[in-house]
Amino acid sequence: MKKYSVFAVAREAMRHHTGWTRAWRDAAPKKRYDAIIIGAGGHGLATAYYLGKNFGITNVAILEKGWLGGGNTGRNTTIIRSNYLQDPSAAIFEKSRSLYETMSQDINYNVMFSPRGVIMLAQTEHEVRGYKRTAHANMLQGVKTEFVSPARVKELLPIINLDGPRYPVLGGLWQARGGTARHDAVAWGYARACSDMGMDVIQQCEVTGIRSEGGKVTGVSTSRGDIACDKLGIVVAGHSGQLAEMAGFRLPLESVALQALVSEPIKPCMDVVVMANTVHGYMSQSDKGEMVIGGGTDGYNNFTQRGAFQHIEETVRALIETFPMVSRLKMLRQWGGIVDMTGDRSPILSKTPVEGIFINSGWGTGGFKAIPGSGWGMAELMAKGHSPLTDAFGLERFSEGRFIDESVAAGVAH
Amino acid sequence: MLIVSCPCCGVTAEETEFHAHGEAHITRHAMDASDEQMETYLFMRKNPKGVHFERWRHQNGCGKWFHMARDTATLEVFGTYSAQTLAPPEDLLAEIDAKRPGWRDRA
Numbered sequence: 001m002k003k004y005s006v007f008a009v010a011r012e013a014m015r016h017h018t019g020w021t022r023a024w025r026d027a028a029p030k031k032r033y034d035a036i037i038i039g040a041g042g043h044g045l046a047t048a049y050y051l052g053k054n055f056g057i058t059n060v061a062i063l064e065k066g067w068l069g070g071g072n073t074g075r076n077t078t079i080i081r082s083n084y085l086q087d088p089s090a091a092i093f094e095k096s097r098s099l100y101e102t103m104s105q106d107i108n109y110n111v112m113f114s115p116r117g118v119i120m121l122a123q124t125e126h127e128v129r130g131y132k133r134t135a136h137a138n139m140l141q142g143v144k145t146e147f148v149s150p151a152r153v154k155e156l157l158p159i160i161n162l163d164g165p166r167y168p169v170l171g172g173l174w175q176a177r178g179g180t181a182r183h184d185a186v187a188w189g190y191a192r193a194c195s196d197m198g199m200d201v202i203q204q205c206e207v208t209g210i211r212s213e214g215g216k217v218t219g220v221s222t223s224r225g226d227i228a229c230d231k232l233g234i235v236v237a238g239h240s241g242q243l244a245e246m247a248g249f250r251l252p253l254e255s256v257a258l259q260a261l262v263s264e265p266i267k268p269c270m271d272v273v274v275m276a277n278t279v280h281g282y283m284s285q286s287d288k289g290e291m292v293i294g295g296g297t298d299g300y301n302n303f304t305q306r307g308a309f310q311h312i313e314e315t316v317r318a319l320i321e322t323f324p325m326v327s328r329l330k331m332l333r334q335w336g337g338i339v340d341m342t343g344d345r346s347p348i349l350s351k352t353p354v355e356g357i358f359i360n361s362g363w364g365t366g367g368f369k370a371i372p373g374s375g376w377g378m379a380e381l382m383a384k385g386h387s388p389l390t391d392a393f394g395l396e397r398f399s400e401g402r403f404i405d406e407s408v409a410a411g412v413a414h
Numbered sequence: 415m416l417i418v419s420c421p422c423c424g425v426t427a428e429e430t431e432f433h434a435h436g437e438a439h440i441t442r443h444a445m446d447a448s449d450e451q452m453e454t455y456l457f458m459r460k461n462p463k464g465v466h467f468e469r470w471r472h473q474n475g476c477g478k479w480f481h482m483a484r485d486t487a488t489l490e491v492f493g494t495y496s497a498q499t500l501a502p503p504e505d506l507l508a509e510i511d512a513k514r515p516g517w518r519d520r521a
Contacts, residue, residue: 241461245520252457254436255486300434301486303463308415310430343457399453 001196004108023188024195029202032228033061035382036220037235038207038243040064041073042183043360043367044235045190045201046375047382049107052197054376055383060199061229062191063222065206069187072237075305075337076368077260077282077294079273081118081178083145085134086404088392089346090141095389096373100181103372109189111181112287116272118178119148119156121322123167123278131173145175156272164321167278180273180284186371210247210357217247217356231382232357238303238338240361249353251361252398253340257298258365259307261316261334265289269325279318283326291329293319297339297365307336339364343398345407349378349390358382359395416484421494423476433473437466438481439501460520463487465510467502467519470494483510 002008002021012019035051037044040062051057064070080100082093099106100113122128131147138145150162153172162169191201202224209221210232219228234243238255265288275282280296295315298307312334320327342348342362347370349360360378363370377389392404416429425431437459443451460466466486471479481499483492483506492513493506510517 239463242463250458251461252453252459254459254461255463300468300484301436301461301466302489303487304489308429310415398457399449 001192004110023192024201027061027195027200027202029061029063029205029222029224029227030200032219033200034059034229035231035233036060036227036229037062037233038220039071039234039236040068040187040191040201040203041071041235041237042069042186042190042371043237043363043374043378044233045187045194046371047233047235047360047378048194048199048375049190049197050375050379051383052194052199054379057383058197058199060194061227062194062199062201063205063207063220063227064201064203067203068191068201069184072337072339072367073187073371074184075260075335076183077284077292078180078183078368079118079178079275079282079284080113080181080369081175081273082143082369083118083120083134083138083173083175083178084406085137086346086406087141088404089406090138090143092373092377092389092393093370094141094143094373095376096370097177099372099376103181103186103189107189107193109185109192111185111189113179113181115177115179116284117156117174117176118273118275119153120173120275120277121153121169122147122171122173123164123169123276125170127278128170131171134173143175144177145173148172148174157270157274159269159323159325160274161322161324166321167276169322178273183368186368190375207243207246210243210354212247212354212357215353215355217354230356233360233378233382234357235360235378237361237363237367238340240340240359244352244359247352247354247357251348251359251395252343253348253362254301255303255338255340256300257302257304257307257336258294258296258339259298259312259334259336260292260294261312261331262286262290262292263326263329263331266291266329276318276322279322281315281319281322283319283323290332291326297341303338305336305338339367341365344403344405346404347374347393348395349374349381349387349393350395351381351385352395416489416491418470418482418491419494420472420475420478421480421496422472422478425472425475427475431472431474433471435469435471435479438469439467462520465492465514465517465519469497485514
């Protein structure tokens with residue numbers, strides 16, 4: 001792999017960009033690997049990357065049913081923040097956010113991390129109290145957030161209408177070091193780094209069965225043949241339940257559609273990320289100038305990667321009240337992804353009833369921000385059997401009643 | 415957009431009149447339930463990619479609860495039936511068998 005640098009750009013500029021090589025190898029499956037990761041999205045690739053980087057395990061395959069980063073990694077609204085209420089969540093999301101800060105240097109791939117700040121609007125008295133509590137919790141957790149006044153919100157967001165008739169803005173939870181990153185670049189950069197370590201990123205390879213003997217995993221059957229492995233990581237978001245069924249265990253998950261949309265590109269008007277959880281809408285402006293808008297999930301189980309139109313309408317209707325200028329925008333595209341929701345709205349990073357199989361799922365509507373932290377913890381879990389980042393997120397928490405309850409703390413927009 | 419017929423009041427309307435409330439026919443165990451039974455009741459869901467039986471409410475209509483059989487992979491609605499039952503009716507199951515040969519309910 002050639003290193004990307006300013007000198008490489010200058011050199012290629014001299015020769016009409018004819019010297020760029022493939023970023024990663026398009027590998028064919030081998031007969032056996034030390035570890036297989038199912039799912040070449042952000043979380044799967046990050047898991048593989050940190051298995052190699054932190055633990056020296058490089059005989060690894062990452063299997064992908066479709067194409068690299070073609071699932072939720074390429075469908076989200078790229079928001080990165082770590083202002084969670086519960087300690088285990090704050091730990092893994094803050095680890096993740098801090099890894100994003102140095103990711104471009106670490107993997108030698110520009111992921112365009114933009115720490116522009118995230119403001120979560122408090123539009124009811126309950127939200128004011130909730131966010132003040134979160135700000136206090138974050139202070140104890142070492143996550144820098146603050147509760148700010150409506151005047152400060154207006155300063156950060158000149159386009160906002162503070163005194164909307166239904167939901168006036170009463171303040172906000174401000175995380176100055178949150179922001180966005182280029183989602184595709186995260187997948188591509190990790191894939192390139194994994195490939196460079198000798199790992200095989202195998203696309204168009206659907207897992208059709210999981211084989212085990214005596215309660216221990218022995219390999220997987222795929223659309224491109226059987227592959228043996230010692231350890232297996234299932235990192236696939238919406239289809240986690242289908243893969244768990246192949247391995248013979250159940251998961252406390254439900255899959256629903258989450259939609260997003262972008263407007264036509266306009267001149268810069270908003271340089272922070274804004275989330276309005278009471279009305280289920282969040283928005284940021286991309287580098288191209290499009291307003292990137294996300295809403296709440298559809299109400300019913302769904303595997304179709306498209307959602308119902310009325311949810312888009314609800315989201316836009318709510319945003320127009322708080323951001324009147326949105327009403328003049330044409331919307332360009334709308335799409336959906338399938339997210340897997342747990343009962344406590346916190347993820348599952350866990351061993352499973354089958355020895356050697358590990359699962360990373362249940363990120364719900366907030367997986368993108370967690371990619372590096374999730375990969376870091378999952379790699380440690382797979383290599384050592386436990387990790388301080390993931391210990392609280394085990395499957396057993398549901399039977400033990402030991403929840404990490406973020407459904408109340410974070411509302412819908414996770 | 416789903417088109418739904420309410421078996422309680424007979425109205426056929428688009429999904430905005432209704433609200434989904436998750437998997438149907440979940441067993442609620444008695445006070446002496448084991449931890450595993452409680453976990454299953456509270457959190458474990460079939461979440462099938464395919465035929466799904468679920469609870470709905472005619473929220474902006476008659477207000478009554480009912481059950482629906484729907485395909486989560488195609489969003490086809492197979493039919494609706496009374497909430498006062500422990501299992502889907504036979505004629506609806508036969509219709510699903512005809513449309514989805516070989517389908518099975520996930521354990």
